[in-house]
Amino acid sequence: MKLFFEKVRTPKKDMSLKIQIMVTIGIIMFGFALGVFQKWMDGSANNLLPLLLQQLDIGNYFGRLAIWILLATVISVYSKSPLRASINTFSFFISMLMGYYLYCNYVLGFLPKTYMMIWVVIAFATFFIAYICWYAKGKGIIAIIISGTIIGVLFAQAFNLTQGFYIYDLMEVITWITSIIILYRNPKELAAELGLSVVIAFLYQLVMPHFG
Known part of the structure; x- marks a missing residue:
């Protein structure tokens, strides 16, 4: 089975573990910041954004599915291996949710626990989905x-x-x-x-x- 999938795409081993960890930390920081930014947009008046972003309706865009599929795809296919794709994509979504719901709790003063748990389950699912998506560039x-x-x-x-x-x-x-x-x-x-x-x-x- 391993040989079969390596014919589709072979994992790269040209990056040290230290660099891979640094990349994952960077993805975690980006995800957290994006989660905070998304919730800030949700709770702010639209006219606080630059005019171009208002015209593109960027706040609602981040509330829909497409951008998250794209970001997950980018993280997955540019990782060095399917396992790294799983780790990086899962780390991104978990950190994004942390930023989003910490902002909810400590800035806006509420925490929708049921809704949050649904997204946590989805984030765990991305670990397995990203493993498969990595082979899309094969x-x-x-x-x-x-x-x-x-x-x-x-x-x-x-x-x-x-x-x-x-x-x-x-x-x-x-x-x-x-x-x-x-x-x-x-x-x-x-x-x-x-x-x-x-x-x-x-x-x-x-x-x-x-x-x-």
């Missing part, structure tokens, strides 16, 4: 299926496919395009990846409602 049909699925879910966040074709939000379109750039492969495989992503997006919208 070779062959397995990598195409994984990357096509990621792009397809983001496509479903950006466009309506089941009730007429239209854009949900510009930021989700930018997120979808960014995912294609990150998961780019040779033209033949890219075409297969994008074709699969349309099927995934359509199926996703059949079973999952869109939250705008």
